[in-house]
Amino acid sequence: MARKRKGIAINGIIVVDKPKGASSNHVLQQVKRLFNAQKAGHTGSLDPMATGVLPICFGQATRISQYLLDADKAYIATIQLGKTTDTGDAEGQILTQESPPLLDMQELQNLLDLFIGEIQQTPPMYSALKHQGQPLYKLARKGIEITRPPRLIHIYQLDCMGYDSENHTINVYVKCSKGTYIRALAIDIGEKIGCGAHLSALKRVQCGLLTDKEMVSLEKLNALSSQQMLQYIYSSEYPFTDCPIFTIPKDEIDIFYRTGKLMNTQKLHGIVRLYDENAQFIAIANFDQGQLIKKQFFLQGIMEHDQKNVQH
Incomplete structure (x- = not known):
């Protein structure tokens, strides 16, 4: 039991x-x-x-x-120019210090624009990525450096929101793909300016x-x-309200519940919200060229459907 x-x-x-x-x-x-x-x-x-x-x-x-x-993410970050740390953020030990050049907002934005689009990014050692089953940050704490292959990420937006020339900090808004390390982005920006940098504050403002x-x-x-x-508390459907709705025809609903398969799917692509004929949200599905490649049922719809079958 x-x-x-x-x-x-x-x-x-x-x-x-x-x-x-x-x-x-x-x-x-x-x-x-x-x-x-x-x-x-x-x-x-x-x-x-x-x-x-x-x-x-x-x-x-x-x-x-x-x-x-x-899902894509968005952040507001503060980057401290002129200092690098072993962790890439404010919690690490300072490795180098150098006087940053004075920049204006337009110069900064022009520099940030260089990072927009698909770019290669090397993950930091202080990360949860694993090497032979062990998180990299644990190896980093032991002073062990592992070669990390760069990964393709996408920076959709990178805006300079403010520049403090006295404290040598810049505030940026970043919208990016999954797998993007903002600490690594801060380090790369510091290298591009030529003075080094680390991430001093980070706030995630969006997830999907x-x-x-x-x-x-x-x-x-x-x-x-x-x-x-x-x-x-938001419904399970809420993060997908920008996705199209597909209502499963009444004569196909039984086979869908039994097998998870759909007919007439040639027009479906990407993530779709599946509804039954009573406008009940029942599943999230992912389609590629009309083929159902992944689905996630939500039990309420299945349970109600099973109960109807028992009653009838």
Whole structure:
């Protein structure tokens, strides 16, 4: 007999404003306890020094975690010019110091424009990437340097938001593809200027369609009742509301539930929201040239469908 899972069966997504200094897993565990949720998981770690958008999925919504991991992200970052550190951020030990040149906003923007588009980026040693099963940051702490092959990433937008010539810091807005390391971008910008640099502050403001407008802080959640907290939970469908809807024909719904296959799919491409004939959201599907290559059911629709079959 299966052991009953402790907690409440909550389904959906909450966008937490991760505080500085806390690990993503620590925030996850706090939120899980606050909601007394049976099942929860975050969708990609932020470094302890980073703040901002940390989507946490409850229950069935954990099935879409990979979609959010793969989604484009946006950040506001502060880059300290003239100093490099062993970690590439403000938490590391200073390696070099050099006086940065004075730049104007237009010069800075012209330089940042060089990084827009598809570029090769070498992941930093202080990262969660693994080498022979061991995270690189653990090797880095032992003074071990591993050759990291550069990866193709995409910088969609890189804007200079401000420049403090006295403190030699620049604030930038970055919109980028998955797998982009903002610390590595800060290092590369410092090298391009010729004075070195490191990342001194980072805030994630967007993950896919989830933005800082949907965020709620841990402090606010702690001040709310259990019922009031529920207002901050979004449906599993919410991150996909920019994707097209495909309503499965009534005569195909049974075979879809049994086999997960669809007919007449030649016009479908990419991520699609699947609805039944009652406008019930039942699944996220991914199509390539009309072929269903991946799907994620949401149990409510399946359970209701099974109940109807039993009743009839």
